[in-house]
Amino acid sequence: MGVTPKIAPSMLSSDFANLASEAKRMLDFVADWLHMDIMDGHFVPNLTIGAPVIESLRKHTKAFLDCHLMVTNPIDYVEPLGKAGASGFTFHVEENWQELIQKIKSKAMRPGVALKPGTLIEEVYPLVDSENPVEMVLVMTVEPGFGGQKFMPQMMDKVRVLRKKYPSLDIEVDGGLGPSTIEMAASAGANCIVAGSSKFGAAEPGTEKC
């Protein structure tokens, strides 16, 4: 694509007791967006944060809060997250996507759809081709649920196919991205890179964008 990808540190790897200062540290060094993983302990076997935490963080930053919903019934989260100040609302492919997209937009958030490693790429086409489309596709490069897992390079085929079909779509990759994998994702066509453990584990998260 030839553009510098956006970097979205996953706050899941931050020190939650110091969320505001951790966010500031990332924004000062490297972050374009802050990636917020919302997990309900049901859709995935991990429980993280919800609207109250987004609301608290919003008081400390104007940054784009890129919320990745790993929950059963994401529609129940639209209103509270909209009120809390979320910027992006990315849900995993599900049947009632039309209503979901409409509701997300009505709360002034940016809708996105996420693909687990086992989800076929064809499943997102209707959501991107719709008259009321999602504005981003998130390609998961690990199984959802936890930070610090190993990048799955075979997911780059999905990124390449999506980039070819949708030249101006935002394509985000999420899971196991770091110095040795970011280049592979960017050259496949990803223009938003989520990086959790690699950024928070680094003494210096780096000033480079990619």
Ligand SMILES: O=C(CO)[C@@H](O)[C@H](O)COP(=O)(O)O
């Ligand atoms: O959505 C998820 C995990 O389900 C991610 O956003 C991870 O939190 C990314 O962390 P790293 O793999 O970069 O450590």
Ligand SMILES: [Fe+2]
């Ligand atoms: Fe995520």
